[in-house]
Amino acid sequence: QSALTQPASVSGSPGQSITISCTGTSSDVGRYNYVSWYQQHPGKAPKLMISDVSIRPSGVSDRFSGSKSGNTASLTISGLQAEDEADYYCSSYTTSSTWVFGGGTKLTVL
Amino acid sequence: QVQLQESGPGLVKPSETLSLTCTVSGGSITSYYWSWLRQPPGRGLEWIGYVYYSGSTNNNPSLKSRVTISVDTPRNQFSLKLTSVTAADTAVYYCARVIYGGLGGFDYWGQGTLVTVSS
Numbered sequence: 001q002s003a004l005t006q007p008a009s010v011s012g013s014p015g016q017s018i019t020i021s022c023t024g025t026s027s028d029v030g031r032y033n034y035v036s037w038y039q040q041h042p043g044k045a046p047k048l049m050i051s052d053v054s055i056r057p058s059g060v061s062d063r064f065s066g067s068k069s070g071n072t073a074s075l076t077i078s079g080l081q082a083e084d085e086a087d088y089y090c091s092s093y094t095t096s097s098t099w100v101f102g103g104g105t106k107l108t109v110l
Numbered sequence: 111q112v113q114l115q116e117s118g119p120g121l122v123k124p125s126e127t128l129s130l131t132c133t134v135s136g137g138s139i140t141s142y143y144w145s146w147l148r149q150p151p152g153r154g155l156e157w158i159g160y161v162y163y164s165g166s167t168n169n170n171p172s173l174k175s176r177v178t179i180s181v182d183t184p185r186n187q188f189s190l191k192l193t194s195v196t197a198a199d200t201a202v203y204y205c206a207r208v209i210y211g212g213l214g215g216f217d218y219w220g221q222g223t224l225v226t227v228s229s
Contacts, residue, residue: 034213036216046204048216052212093213098157098169099145102154103154
C-alpha cells in the first residue's frame with residue numbers, strides 16, 4: 001500500500017485560513033468516508049482532530065474542518081493561531097482492511 | 111477518561127524480537143479495535159496492525175509476517191511482537207484505540223515509547 005500524498009509544508013499568517021490536501025486512491029480515500037486528520041506537536045503523541053472525513057471530536061475547535069472530493073481529502077484551519085503550528089497527518093482506512101497515512105505536512109504560522 | 115500506556119524495553123539488539131505491551135485504563139478493552147503505530151525519528155506515522163478484542167488481527171503488508179499482535183482482555187492489555195528487527199525498526203511506538211463503532215480514526219493514543227535497535 002502506498003502512502004497518501006500531502007504537501008510537505010504550508011504556511012499562513014495569524015487569522016488567515018489554510019487548507020492541507022491529502023490525495024489517495026480509489027482503494028482508500030475514494031472508497032470510504034474513513035479519513036481522519038491528526039495534529040502532532042514536537043515530542044507529543046498525535047491528537048485526533050477530524051474523523052470520518054468531517055467529524056470533529058469533542059473538545060476540538062470549530063476552526064478545524066474536513067472535507068473530501070473523489071480521491072482527495074482536505075483539512076481547513078480557519079482563523080490561524082500560533083498554537084496551530086504543528087505537523088498534520090491524514091489517514092484512511094483501505095480496502096485491504098488496513099490503515100494508511102500521509103507523509104505529514106508541517107504548518108508554519110508566520 | 112481512557113488512558114493508554116506503552117511499556118517494554120527501550121533497546122533491542124538487531125535480529126532479536128521487539129516486545130511491547132499497551133495497558134488500557136479508564137475503560138474496557140472489549141468492543142473496540144486496538145492498534146499499534148510507529149514513527150521513526152524525524153519521519154511520518156506508519157500503521158503496524160490491529161487486534162480486535164475478540165482476538166482477530168490484521169497487519170501492515172509491508173511488515174510481512176514479522177508482526178504478531180495479541181490481546182489479553184482480563185488484564186485490559188494488548189501486545190506487539192516484531193521479530194528479526196533491524197535499525198530500520200528504530201522508532202517511537204504508539205498504541206491507540208480505533209473509534210467505537212467505526213473505522214474512521216484513532217481517538218486515544220499512548221504517549222509513545224522510543225525503541226532503539228542497536229547492538
